[in-house]
Amino acid sequence: MKALAFHEFGGPDKLKYEDVPDPTIGPNEVLVRVRACALNHLDLFVREGIPALKTPLPFWTGCDIAGEVAQVGAEVQGVTVGTRVAVNPNLTCGRCEFCRQGEDSLCVRYGILGEHTRGGLAEYVTVRGDNVLPLPPTVSFEEAASFILTNMTAWRMVVTQGRVRPGQDVLIIGVGGGVSSTAVQIARLCGGRVIVTSSDDAKLDKARALGADVGINYKKSPDWARQVFEATGKRGVDVVIENVGAATWKDSIRSLKGGGRLVTCGATSGPVGETLIPLVFWKQVHIIGSTMANRQEFNDVMRLFFAGRLKAIIDEVVPLKDGAAAQQRLAEGKQFGKIVLTP
Numbered sequence: 001m002k003a004l005a006f007h008e009f010g011g012p013d014k015l016k017y018e019d020v021p022d023p024t025i026g027p028n029e030v031l032v033r034v035r036a037c038a039l040n041h042l043d044l045f046v047r048e049g050i051p052a053l054k055t056p057l058p059f060w061t062g063c064d065i066a067g068e069v070a071q072v073g074a075e076v077q078g079v080t081v082g083t084r085v086a087v088n089p090n091l092t093c094g095r096c097e098f099c100r101q102g103e104d105s106l107c108v109r110y111g112i113l114g115e116h117t118r119g120g121l122a123e124y125v126t127v128r129g130d131n132v133l134p135l136p137p138t139v140s141f142e143e144a145a146s147f148i149l150t151n152m153t154a155w156r157m158v159v160t161q162g163r164v165r166p167g168q169d170v171l172i173i174g175v176g177g178g179v180s181s182t183a184v185q186i187a188r189l190c191g192g193r194v195i196v197t198s199s200d201d202a203k204l205d206k207a208r209a210l211g212a213d214v215g216i217n218y219k220k221s222p223d224w225a226r227q228v229f230e231a232t233g234k235r236g237v238d239v240v241i242e243n244v245g246a247a248t249w250k251d252s253i254r255s256l257k258g259g260g261r262l263v264t265c266g267a268t269s270g271p272v273g274e275t276l277i278p279l280v281f282w283k284q285v286h287i288i289g290s291t292m293a294n295r296q297e298f299n300d301v302m303r304l305f306f307a308g309r310l311k312a313i314i315d316e317v318v319p320l321k322d323g324a325a326a327q328q329r330l331a332e333g334k335q336f337g338k339i340v341l342t343p
């Protein structure tokens with residue numbers, strides 16, 4: 001089969017669209033013929049090399065996968081060849097105390113398909129039989145692939161960790177990103193009033209079209225935390241949704257009202273941020289980490305997607321062989337929503 005593989009770590013120039021061995025399946029696995037695979041920053045991090053990860057080479061990433069079941073392992077129940085599916089990218093042991101509580105992303109052996117194992121930037125991928133979810137005919141492969149990872153992540157952040165309630169103010173930082181852009185529609189679904197930041201007025205307009213109430217251009221207004229303060233009657237917001245990290249961390253905490261909750265799932269601008277500790281204890285704010293989602297949250301958010309209550313946000317669809325340029329575009333932050341590759 002063809003894959004967008006790399007044999008050494010580095011920039012997009014290391015990616016080669018080349019022939020690789022066909023994957024095989026075990027008794028509890030299915031083979032999925034990939035029809036669409038969306039890009040995430042994770043693809044870039046793995047390609048550049050994560051020292052702790054010990055990625056086997058050659059490797060190909062890709063964790064947002066939709067396709068057709070091509071082969072079914074002997075022990076897999078209820079999955080048939082030809083079924084159109086979305087793939088849950090969680091890799092879990094199923095046995096540890098967290099798995100037993102249903103907290104997949106806290107599993108002691110937790111991994112992500114396409115990060116810890118070879119992924120969907122290829123014609124075929126092997127996944128566990130209970131990680132495929134049938135797609136309704138109304139949902140395209142491209143829409144499904146673009147939806148999965150960012151929405152399971154944003155759902156856990158906004159609903160489970162952020163506990164957004166009707167009428168609450170929600171600040172979403174850097175709204176061009178995949179998690180941030182869809183967090184707008186999820187926060188709206190929860191009844192929140194949404195404030196977004198971006199360096200780009202066009203992205204602020206797109207966020208307003210998704211339901212954002214207030215847009216702040218942080219390039220034009222370096223003191224954007226003050227604008228958040230003004231936009232909330234000098235109270236601050238109930239919830240901040242963060243994945244930018246170092247560049248915004250200090251002001252994100254500043255933007256919280258007393259008892260507010262900052263939920264973070266990433267640090268794309270850098271891993272070390274400045275925290276004013278008195279602000280944390282005096283305003284009694286909560287700083288909450290969040291990674292991916294558990295199976296229940298995955299099913300909940302996919303059900304709302306299938307019902308048409310949450311939309312896929314697609315920036316562009318590109319052939320897999322042109323994936324290097326697409327990854328460069330993602331690295332430069334030029335997209336709004338997801339870039340989808342099709343083998």
Ligand SMILES: [Zn+2]
Binds near residue numbers: 097098106
């Ligand atoms: Zn586990």
